[in-house]
Amino acid sequence: MTLTASDLCKSYGQTRAVDGVSVVLLPGQVHAIVGENGAGKSTTLRMLAGAERPDSGVMTLDGARYAPSSVIGAAALGVSLVYQEITINRSLSVAENIFIDRLRRFAGRLGLIDRRRMESAAQAILERIGAQISVSADTSRLNLGELKCIEIARALSTDPKILLLDESTAYLDHREVQAVLGVVNELKAQGMTVAFVSHHLDEVLAVADGLTILKDGRYVGTYRTAEIEPNEIHRRMVGRDLAKGIYPSRLAEDPSKPTRGPVVFEARNVAVGRELNGVSLDVHAGEILGLAGLKGAGAEALFAAICGDLPLGHGTMRLADVQFAPTSPTDAWRQGVAHLPGDRQNEGLIAEFSVLDNLVMVRPPRHGPFFDRPGAIAIAGDLVTQIGIKTQSIDASCRSLSGGNLQKVVIGKCLAVQPRLLLLNNPTRGVDIGARTEIYRIIRQKAAEGLAVILSSEDMPELIGMSDRLLVLRQGHVTHRIETAADATEHDIIGHMA
Amino acid sequence: MTSSTSGEKIRSSSSFELLKRAFPLAMLVLLVVIFSLSSPRFLTFGNLLIVLQQGTVLLVAALGMTFVIMAGSIDLSVGSIVALAALVTALTADRLGAAAIIPAIAVGAVAGSINGVLLAKGKVPSFIATMGAMVVYRGIVLLFTRGAPVSIEDEQFLNTYTERTLGIPNSVIIGLVLVVLAYVIINRTVFGREVRAIGGGERVAILTGIQVARVKISMYVLLGALCGIAGLLQGARAMAATAQLGEGLELDVIAAVVVGGTPLTGGVGSVVGTMLGVLIITLLSNGMNMTGVDPYLQNIVKGTVLVCAVFVTIDRKKIGIIK
Numbered sequence: 001m002t003l004t005a006s007d008l009c010k011s012y013g014q015t016r017a018v019d020g021v022s023v024v025l026l027p028g029q030v031h032a033i034v035g036e037n038g039a040g041k042s043t044t045l046r047m048l049a050g051a052e053r054p055d056s057g058v059m060t061l062d063g064a065r066y067a068p069s070s071v072i073g074a075a076a077l078g079v080s081l082v083y084q085e086i087t088i089n090r091s092l093s094v095a096e097n098i099f100i101d102r103l104r105r106f107a108g109r110l111g112l113i114d115r116r117r118m119e120s121a122a123q124a125i126l127e128r129i130g131a132q133i134s135v136s137a138d139t140s141r142l143n144l145g146e147l148k149c150i151e152i153a154r155a156l157s158t159d160p161k162i163l164l165l166d167e168s169t170a171y172l173d174h175r176e177v178q179a180v181l182g183v184v185n186e187l188k189a190q191g192m193t194v195a196f197v198s199h200h201l202d203e204v205l206a207v208a209d210g211l212t213i214l215k216d217g218r219y220v221g222t223y224r225t226a227e228i229e230p231n232e233i234h235r236r237m238v239g240r241d242l243a244k245g246i247y248p249s250r251l252a253e254d255p256s257k258p259t260r261g262p263v264v265f266e267a268r269n270v271a272v273g274r275e276l277n278g279v280s281l282d283v284h285a286g287e288i289l290g291l292a293g294l295k296g297a298g299a300e301a302l303f304a305a306i307c308g309d310l311p312l313g314h315g316t317m318r319l320a321d322v323q324f325a326p327t328s329p330t331d332a333w334r335q336g337v338a339h340l341p342g343d344r345q346n347e348g349l350i351a352e353f354s355v356l357d358n359l360v361m362v363r364p365p366r367h368g369p370f371f372d373r374p375g376a377i378a379i380a381g382d383l384v385t386q387i388g389i390k391t392q393s394i395d396a397s398c399r400s401l402s403g404g405n406l407q408k409v410v411i412g413k414c415l416a417v418q419p420r421l422l423l424l425n426n427p428t429r430g431v432d433i434g435a436r437t438e439i440y441r442i443i444r445q446k447a448a449e450g451l452a453v454i455l456s457s458e459d460m461p462e463l464i465g466m467s468d469r470l471l472v473l474r475q476g477h478v479t480h481r482i483e484t485a486a487d488a489t490e491h492d493i494i495g496h497m498a
Numbered sequence: 499m500t501s502s503t504s505g506e507k508i509r510s511s512s513s514f515e516l517l518k519r520a521f522p523l524a525m526l527v528l529l530v531v532i533f534s535l536s537s538p539r540f541l542t543f544g545n546l547l548i549v550l551q552q553g554t555v556l557l558v559a560a561l562g563m564t565f566v567i568m569a570g571s572i573d574l575s576v577g578s579i580v581a582l583a584a585l586v587t588a589l590t591a592d593r594l595g596a597a598a599i600i601p602a603i604a605v606g607a608v609a610g611s612i613n614g615v616l617l618a619k620g621k622v623p624s625f626i627a628t629m630g631a632m633v634v635y636r637g638i639v640l641l642f643t644r645g646a647p648v649s650i651e652d653e654q655f656l657n658t659y660t661e662r663t664l665g666i667p668n669s670v671i672i673g674l675v676l677v678v679l680a681y682v683i684i685n686r687t688v689f690g691r692e693v694r695a696i697g698g699g700e701r702v703a704i705l706t707g708i709q710v711a712r713v714k715i716s717m718y719v720l721l722g723a724l725c726g727i728a729g730l731l732q733g734a735r736a737m738a739a740t741a742q743l744g745e746g747l748e749l750d751v752i753a754a755v756v757v758g759g760t761p762l763t764g765g766v767g768s769v770v771g772t773m774l775g776v777l778i779i780t781l782l783s784n785g786m787n788m789t790g791v792d793p794y795l796q797n798i799v800k801g802t803v804l805v806c807a808v809f810v811t812i813d814r815k816k817i818g819i820i821k
Contacts, residue, residue, distance in 0.1 A: 309705065328707075328709070329704060329707045330707040330708070330709050333707035334707070346699070346702070350698035350699040352766075353695070353765075361706045362706050362707055363707075364691060370686050370687055371686060371690075371691055
């Protein structure tokens, strides 16, 4: 089957996520959609899969008009989607997960599920993709790569002609990625059309026949993988030479700025839970320390310990030369540690509340037991101007704000209490390029004013562009220390991550 | 700062919000109109005072429940705490007179703090913790009274809580003072904002450094203390504490708060709404009695009104998944 899409557009509020994108998927070929974070890759794929409706544009399937109203509608026409997030229910069996939406198909006598028939059907699909997973495996013990293969098996169980994979390897480690790419190759050999979204060029070059480049929601071009150099792909994805433009200059690069100050925070041999096993690091005032690592490599556990959310298992921490062992987030904030969580919606802010309510949530200005509203208005107004939060008013609900502005509110909430140490967990996840640039500017500006920052990010260019120094974490240990982040390469970092 | 399109959106959604917020008031007006058309005795000063008096116990407990529901929790033990407080009042009124309010508040606060600690420190879901507490507190009352009423005879006590000042029953005055107090706490204090933040997103509140456990225990103590006052007022009205006093009150209290527009999912809460909810529930009973609605039909009407009110006022967009 041939799936074509031309001139697709999709906006969320004021944000144009996708603006005039065209894609052609040819039978039996693997096609990649690539671009930076926020380039519109996932949105494009989700429109192809019926998960989102385009505002305008035309899609055809084998020449006939194609406008699926849902993923179920698309699946019925032979187009199946694998979501970016893992959607496996770990209390169900492998086979139940694969057929979760069609269990009725296996109803036997008395309407009970014919488990044997369902399991053999599941086994057949798993064998087809060459996945080494037994249908009787305990779902709760499988790793993320295996779960991803089950997701792919689920998508294949509707017998699609076209399979769409949304950043299927985003949360996987190196070995798990290889397993998934193996499945893609296997399917390609069987004549399946596969389209996938990725921001890892290595993966793309390993399996794709063709690729479409997007940048800031716009269509850049479609190329045959064999005909384009990796450097050229990268240049077209970023649109300028190596994306340096969006990152403010660092300490060492700007002679007018003072050099870094004294050590603000240090950790010695710190262990937390089972994730972090003995890490030592220090951060100076005025410096941004980058942490690279796969999910679960230890950065989140380290942050949880510093912000008082998890107890320190082992080791010592010092904040401004004083022993530091926060007993709760309240304690950590009180001592000057601000934390921007990675999950904006569930941990960063309360979307139903107003901009003002969120901005002064940590330490509301007060007169005795009473909330000092004029004081809060002054603080919030100041933050809105300083950070450039675009909102109708400080009393507007955060639900009316775009992703980038929401993240600016969370940053404002952190800065409102004038912290000594700022922990940033993926501060620009799902943030468009404009807001990103502003977020980078404010972070660097605060660092220049003496704030110590630890930045953990899955976005490699961001880590390299923003950090002064970089640490690479793997399985709870520091595997690599880079003293001058500006000289680091993605390749070098990834090599120590996986 | 932003373009006019998003401004339009905000304005139209807020007028929709306004419609929803006005719903409890509209319902109250509708009830008053219906009942005054069906019975000439309904819309009289005397009857309205009776309504207020009847509603005070419910009101006082519902004010406390507004905090708990606003934080996304629940308390099923309020009726039992009211009974416990009434018993303590009856046992101490002879010696303390009007000052029996002190032990009444104290026993309520202690009972509430046990609920709060079970939830915040023991991590027992509030529905279960307070369901257990409901049975236990009621059990204590039964064990102590063996089912027999304990009468209150102290003149000074009864005068203080049942007489009128300037024509208005003292109990109603106490209720109104507590309304103002609850309004100020919810809207003007940091504590009120913290309760709201816990209901709006508990994980956010924890990571923001709000002392969630302390706030939760405090709000249960507040609810318990208010139930203590409610128990005292109920005892004073009945001139006795009985083992059955306040039975089923928890359902009326929760209904009043929810009908008043405070959703069970938390994050939002309104004292004025709760007051309207209490009036609606009390008026409904009073009006149906006045107009001679079959007593066996009354529960059906009450339940239907509750579900209708929630059907209209609930914000489904905010909740997402409705369990």
